[in-house]
Amino acid sequence: MAIRIALAGNPNSGKTTLFNALTGSRQYVGNWPGVTVERKEGKLKAAQGAQGDDVIVQDLPGVYSLSPYTLEEVITRNYLVDDRPDAIINIVDGTNLERNLYLSTQLAELGIPMLIAVNMMDVVRKQGDRIDLNQLSAQMGVEAMPLSALTGEGAHAVAQAAVRLARQGTVPRPLQVFDGPVAHALAHIEDALTHRRHGHHHHGGDVRRQGEAMPAALRRWYAIKLFERDDKVLAQLRLAPDVRRGIEQAIADCEQEMDDDAQSIITNQRYACIQAMMHDALRRKRAPGSLSASDKIDRVVTNRVLGFPIFIAVMFLVYYIAVTTVGAVVTDFTNDTFFGAWIIPGLESWLSNVGVSDWLSGLITEGIVGGVGAVLGFVPQMFVLFFMLAILEDVGYMARVAFIMDRIFRRFGLSGKSFIPMLIGSGCSVPGIMASRTIENQRDRRMTIITTSFIPCGAKLPIIAMIAGTVLGGAWWVGPMCYFIGIAAVVVSGIILKKTRHFAGDPAPFVMELPAYHLPGMGNVLRSMWERGFSFIKRAGTVILLSSIAIWFLKSYGWADGKFAAVEDMDHSILAAIGGAVAPVFKPLGFGNWQNTVATVLGLVAKEEVVSVFGVLYGVGENALDLVEEGAFDQLAPIAMNFTSMAAISFLTFNLLCAPCFAAIGAIKREMSNWRWTAFAVGYQTVFAYVISFIVYQLGMIVTTGFQPVHLLPIALLAGLVYLVFSPTPYGHNDAAPQAVRA
């Protein structure tokens, strides 16, 4: 049977680097069941000492503790307690030993063979500090080994030792962390667990449910969790009422004696124990108050005065490279040259040479390659962006982004890190949504995914320019207004959604580590870029492919001359028929004819399509997009004739806010990794767009036609919206964490 080795450690401890060093390219990336937390496992490379048996390395989410609160902590502890890997490699940051060992003291209680890999030993040495690993091993009761994950130094020895431990099955000797009344209470609880009577008797099932077969090795762990009054463990064990009362009495006695609550007592004793260990095992060269190189960098980078300008410069650089220069060049090349000039014409002539029928050739070139190609055009740009994001993360600046922007974003239920998705989203929503990856908190991430596409992306600019140039006489305020609407939509949605059940609760506790700066590891950066870029192609591809085919079919086929066939004019297509049927829905918004409906629907393929479709349907010609770019608005006059000013503003508002293009929907699906949430996001955006456009148009009509009774409805809607924004939240300041875990 394969040996399973789990990799556990704090965030920023170098866990991912070690995982990559151990497994190389033999990785499988997925999600933990039912949640959007990434799950990675891989096979140990032969070069790292795998021989004979398969050795599976399971990378666990980075956590600071095995408390039952965050999603990552629950995943980690459930895996360790229920799936019982054969050994744990606990990676700790040698430059931050004290806090890292806090998790180690908890891992050592699980009764699983374990070793501690002290990472960044090269940095420790460079700083002139000395860690006595023999001393640390003796104190912790498990082997402690040196490692420099970035250079790979020590990785081989760590892997070999872990495999050996897994084969031998040597369980760590219990740590003497707790003393006095706590040790007494824990002994009492362990005793109660050994001799307890059960509330219910169950047959079969795993340890969790059965309770009876609790491995002796885990008794200590369960006793500590019961002492901490851990809800999840209490629910799991289903102790008989008298056993529970006995345990509660022991806890209460101890709390009274120590004048503190149970959780604090446990945490304090763990840290006290670690401090004692550190005293023997760590020799610091630096005086405690002096500054390290990282501290000196941080003094400038998050400086009260310079911090903000530096932040803006960094963000500008990211945007400039990923969206404007390199990003635009590679996107244009993929779209215009690679697909436009090479693939599609080549494919067309090849297909006609082989003698493929017209409809199949149309499906392949226009439907599949055209549709999917339009989207794949974004992929190179996305790789550029992911490269930049990976550098920001690896260097340690991403945490500073959250630090600097938190004050603004937490007011509307977003994270400081939501700034980057929004910024990138102003170029293109697809990489913007994918950039939400960097937000750890699941609620903040979902909220960011839902609201990012409200920010007008580059493809919406032609729509804005067309409406402003034709209907509104080139008014200067249209562009700024669109950005204002987008930002207002993010803020209002954040505030409203935060009051719903799924997003309720206090903002995620912002007790965040600001990791030390260090040079990025190119291997890590490239791997992260590749994984994120490729996962977009893999997971978003299906959505984009299917919807491209469906749209192509709807616009190319229809009833002409009494029979169903491919149609020349879009007027006769199925899409036009559907547009005609759906158009009345948009009547209250002022633009309810079939042409506008069809243009809006085709905008889902790519937003600038709206302009091209207008050109075709309103008799301007095929080149409307070029005309807009050239600013030849007089030639677009036929479009203007179909809109009043208010209807045009309403149409623009709707198209800015409604469901984004299929590529962005694919990105939403990839990031939510869940159809229900994807449907919710798209549905919310569309309904929100409808309500806002309705209010805008109808209130505008009051000015032109005077007040009429029907205008009570938009006024009531507006009042409702204002109420939703300013009313207190119905879910109060309850604890949000259990919610996040249930999801």
Add this chain to the structure above:
Amino acid sequence: MKTLRDVPVGAQAVIKRLHVEGALKRRVMDMGLTRGTQVHVRKVAPLGDPLELTVRGYELSLRKQDAQSIEVE
């Protein structure tokens, strides 16, 4: 009651008691802010919130609102 929020930038304080509950309390303690721990208030973010602290040899950021419920001496 003197709280962590009242500690001026650049000064140090020792944690006396946490007046928070639930997930936040556990998180604060897990990150090493326990009774008797020495904390150095390093700086304030450019927009005035949150704080940056040095605790147990590493940097931690904490909102002022949360710092207000940590009693120090």
